[in-house]
Amino acid sequence: MQYRPFGPLEWPVSALGFGCMRLPTTDTGAIDEPVATAMVHEAIDRGVNYFDTAWPYHGGESERFLGRALQGVSNDRAKVATKLPSWAVQEPEDMERYLTEQLARLQREHIDVYLLHNLNRDTWRQLVRLDVLAWLDRVVADGRVGAVGFSFHAGFEVLQEIVDAYDRWSVCQIQYNYVDEFYNAGTRGLQYAASKGLGIAIMEPLLGGRLVDPPASVRALWERAANRRSPVEWALQWLWDKPEVSVVLSGMSAPEQLRENLACAERSAIGVLSDEERELMAEARDRYLAICPTRCTGCKYCEPCPNGVAIAMLMKALNQGIMGDDLGGARRQYARMAEGERGSACVACGVCEEQCPQGMPVSEWMAYIHQVLGEGRNYDPAERP
Numbered sequence: 001m002q003y004r005p006f007g008p009l010e011w012p013v014s015a016l017g018f019g020c021m022r023l024p025t026t027d028t029g030a031i032d033e034p035v036a037t038a039m040v041h042e043a044i045d046r047g048v049n050y051f052d053t054a055w056p057y058h059g060g061e062s063e064r065f066l067g068r069a070l071q072g073v074s075n076d077r078a079k080v081a082t083k084l085p086s087w088a089v090q091e092p093e094d095m096e097r098y099l100t101e102q103l104a105r106l107q108r109e110h111i112d113v114y115l116l117h118n119l120n121r122d123t124w125r126q127l128v129r130l131d132v133l134a135w136l137d138r139v140v141a142d143g144r145v146g147a148v149g150f151s152f153h154a155g156f157e158v159l160q161e162i163v164d165a166y167d168r169w170s171v172c173q174i175q176y177n178y179v180d181e182f183y184n185a186g187t188r189g190l191q192y193a194a195s196k197g198l199g200i201a202i203m204e205p206l207l208g209g210r211l212v213d214p215p216a217s218v219r220a221l222w223e224r225a226a227n228r229r230s231p232v233e234w235a236l237q238w239l240w241d242k243p244e245v246s247v248v249l250s251g252m253s254a255p256e257q258l259r260e261n262l263a264c265a266e267r268s269a270i271g272v273l274s275d276e277e278r279e280l281m282a283e284a285r286d287r288y289l290a291i292c293p294t295r296c297t298g299c300k301y302c303e304p305c306p307n308g309v310a311i312a313m314l315m316k317a318l319n320q321g322i323m324g325d326d327l328g329g330a331r332r333q334y335a336r337m338a339e340g341e342r343g344s345a346c347v348a349c350g351v352c353e354e355q356c357p358q359g360m361p362v363s364e365w366m367a368y369i370h371q372v373l374g375e376g377r378n379y380d381p382a383e384r385p
């Protein structure tokens with residue numbers, strides 16, 4: 001495993017980090033604990049030393065799972081990051097309550113990196129009003145937290161405001177991949193946070209898995225490259241190529257994915273891509289975005305829908321139907337879904353929209369997806385919500 005400096009932290013972080021939001025699951029949707037535990041141990045044995053979880057992942061079970069999986073593993077070998085659910089904090093006492101519960105779930109007295117989760121302009125300003133920075137000072141001083149940071153899903157100006165507001169940030173976690181080069185914080189945000197000395201953790205490096213199987217127009221580009229790489233490896237090396245990137249967090253739902261990503265990490269290096277390959281990746285981004293219908297990465301922060309609509313599944317069906325040039329297949333999949341899960345069951349209550357890190361007008365999308373997949377409306381990019 002290769003290691004990289006991690007901002008001001010005294011320990012280097014493994015180039016590949018383990019994201020615990022998309023763990024292997026059983027048929028019932030529960031974490032497949034034997035498989036997931038074996039993956040965590042295999043990752044540690046291969047040098048992965050950073051595990052990222054959060055309060056809501058896997059319906060609250062991810063932190064508990066990680067707590068059990070890391071029993072008996074020394075802190076030198078496995079650092080844990082988890083996050084304050086910023087959207088749920090209404091009063092100062094809530095911060096203390098969540099941290100206490102998270103320490104219990106993780107069965108630890110110390111969390112190595114504690115992030116303010118999913119910051120955007122609103123969540124950030126609300127937390128500032130509740131004096132979150134003074135609270136962070138206290139939890140570091142009393143030893144319950146080793147270092148603090150934030151995960152982020154908004155534009156560059158907000159990132160800059162947050163970075164500049166506090167001189168004790170250690171880690172900035174952003175959604176970043178070759179398709180999202182100019183989206184949210186983008187490269188500008190990456191470089192800004194790194195220039196201020198923060199360690200950078202990358203989330204959604206494969207756009208939630210969507211870059212695993214890119215459209216034919218993107219694959220065709222890579223045929224021209226001298227180096228043969230899988231779509232996963234192109235995406236991951238694009239990140240490790242950059243000196244600002246500390247750790248690439250990968251959600252891995254099967255042991256084979258872990259092994260492939262470990263192998264990619266072994267081959268990684270700053271400057272691993274040639275100038276020609278960087279240009280190819282820029283063209284890959286443009287080709288991908290030209291046909292990509294929705295921004296949904298399937299993170300499921302929007303779920304569970306109070307009305308039972310299968311939001312992420314519907315977004316995925318449309319994305320795959322359009323990008324895989326198989327709208328017929330997507331329509332057949334839609335027809336097989338239970339009526340209560342379909343876009344037509346959306347009552348536009350807006351609960352999902354408060355949670356969507358991509359800021360998508362989910363209710364409008366549900367109505368639109370129903371028209372395209374359920375009623376045969378023509379898909380026209382110009383008419384998307």
Ligand SMILES: NC(=O)c1ccc[n+]([C@@H]2O[C@H](COP(=O)([O-])OP(=O)(O)OC[C@H]3O[C@@H](n4cnc5c(N)ncnc54)[C@H](OP(=O)(O)O)[C@@H]3O)[C@@H](O)[C@H]2O)c1
Nearest residue numbers: 019020021022151203204205206207208209251253257260
């Ligand atoms: N703080 C936040 O707001 C936030 C938001 C999102 C994520 N995160 C964190 O960042 C981590 C990484 O983000 P992510 O989970 O979205 O990562 P990602 O790498 O973009 O997507 C993970 C998905 O990619 C697929 N995949 C990964 N490696 C693969 C391989 N070698 N071959 C084939 N498919 C592969 C799997 O899809 P399938 O399961 O479909 O096979 C996996 O579930 C998360 O796990 C979480 O810890 C944080």
